[in-house]
Amino acid sequence: MSQRKPEISKGIDWLVVWLYIILVFIGIMSIFAATYTEGDPVLQSFISLKTDYSRQLLYFGIAAVLAVFILLTDSKFFTATANLWYAFGILLLLLVFPFHTEVKGTKSIIRFAGFQLQPAELCKVFVNLALAKYLSRVETDFSKTRSQLIATAIAISPALITILQQETGLALVYFSFFLVMFREGLPAAVLIIGFSLAALVVATLLVEPNTLAIILTAIAAGAVYIMRRQIKRKRRLLAVIMGIWFVSVGVQRFVVPYVFETVLQPYQVKRIYDTIGKDYVPKDEAEALAMEQTAPAKKKDDGGDYNVKQSKIAIGSGGFSGKGLLKGTQTRYDFVPEQRTDFIFCTIGEGFGFLGSFTLMLIYFLLLMRIITIAERQRSVFSRCYAYGVASVLFFHIAINICMTIGLAPVIGIPLPFISYGGTALLTFTVLLFILIRLDADRQMVLR
Structure with missing residues (x-):
């Protein structure tokens, strides 16, 4: 009997792929708008690897190679190795304690060879795989309290370790996996x-x-x-x-x-x-x-939170259509701290106004709805649970990050998916999304 080999284009949901590429492109241009220095040759600065936007372009290149590798991998690999990846993620989190580098108040980063790795960010992929693996087991009866407690432990254990690393914001993301459990039968009373x-x-x-x-x-x-x-x-x-x-x-x-x-x-x-x-x-x-x-990137004025106030000023100053690329005053003159990472949404709001902000949120909405559609068409419990995990993590990041920049949520320091600067975050979201694309491409194969 001939063994089926994965094909990179067969069964791929290209709408999700294109939405991903559009978001990454928006992110690179937003980082460029926030950090470009007047007078620098644009082309040279993009290939120099000395600017944030050039490094983000490099991270995208690495992420693209990784995405292709995932698309060429048999989907059975992810179900077979889910628990091993989870154990590896826990090990990475534990290695942070002896080998961490303190950056802006957090002790959750490992630095090596000029690069920074944040295991708490990467571990979201491993938790999603392990949780989907457990929920898809034939012997798992999720109507029983014991099974619910085990699933909760799988999701929350990395969060507890992350809190010990003074990274409360990322720890809260792991609670988004309760939405996956709710879809699989967790009583509404818990929520x-x-x-x-x-x-x-x-x-x-x-x-x-x-x-x-x-x-x-x-x-x-x-x-x-x-x-x-x-x-x-x-x-x-x-x-x-x-x-x-x-x-x-x-x-x-x-x-x-x-x-x-x-x-x-x-x-x-x-x-x-x-x-x-x-x-x-x-x-x-x-x-x-x-x-x-x-306090990371913290400034003070008359007693309020400086970051949020400046962010709201930047977004409000964009008006309906925005000031244009490289024409924002709040972001161009560094009034908003962390405008390339946690507060990058205000860069978009000032530069492209309500239209740009609405367009970005519309793209996110289309991506989330497409992921939910993909989840509901799966014939595999593992794939369905994993898909809802992807949707839950992305929704939590998007909702909290945007609410945080307009003062509706505390500033907990989590990135805007595919937009904020950061190699670990971009690679994590890319892996998270493309494993789903690979699983969906093989949905005709019923994998419990």
Whole structure:
């Protein structure tokens, strides 16, 4: 029997490939707009490898070679080696502790031969593979709590290690894999609890502690009164309501203060306070000094968050059609810190205005919808789970990064997919996407 050999063009979803190329091109031009020095020969600066946009072009070349290699790889390889890649990713994360290089307050980067590698970024691919592998096993019954806990451990373990490396932003990305679990049967109650906890945290920061405790008690008492007939029939319901009340008060009184005072860095706490519109005052001079020393790319003005304010000014100044390429004042004169990485969206907003920003978000929307379409047409559970993992990670990055630049989310330092400067990020998103393209190309082969 002849063995089928992968063909690079057979079954490839070229719409996804072209959307990817368009996004990378937009990214390179945005980095060029943010960092180009007037008077430099454009062609020479693009091939010099001394500028950020020339290096991003090099990273794209490497990513393109890697993408072709993935497209020539049999899709069975990814299912067979998923757990090995996960173990390799955990090993990389652990190697960060003895060999890390501290860059802008984070200890999650390994530097070698002039290049920087951030395992927490790359590990998203490995987690997606391992989670898809586990969920697709015949013996996995995801309706059981044990299976749900194992899947949660697969997704969250790298996040916990990443938090220890002072990279809270990337750690939060791993929680996007709960959307994959939800698609595969995770009870909606879990997501409701998650959103409720987030709302409770915000309420804890905004409302005086005793007042919030009284409000929570009143809500519990109201629930008992409204459900009094059901409680008479099911005594356990009263225990559930009281348990929720007890946990809520405990989170409000003890957990949130502990996390904000012990786990998070002072500058991270300030960013959260800035997002919800509340002033944060350091407890002492030592904490104020720590904020100055650890906050990456942080500047101060009259007490607000400098980065976000300048970003919103840049986006607003772009108006409807933008100022044009290389004509933005906020980004060209470096008023916005990290405008080639975390805040690159404001470069697009200032240069190309509402039309450019809307066009970019439309491209992202088309890409996400296409990935969901690909996910739903898979005959393999592994491929479907992996596809939803890709969509979840991309959606989280896009939503949080854009909201962060316009002040709707805390600045947690995660890149805009395919746009922000960075070799590790571009390679990670490329591998993440092209493994999906390869799996989709072989969807006629039913792989459990």
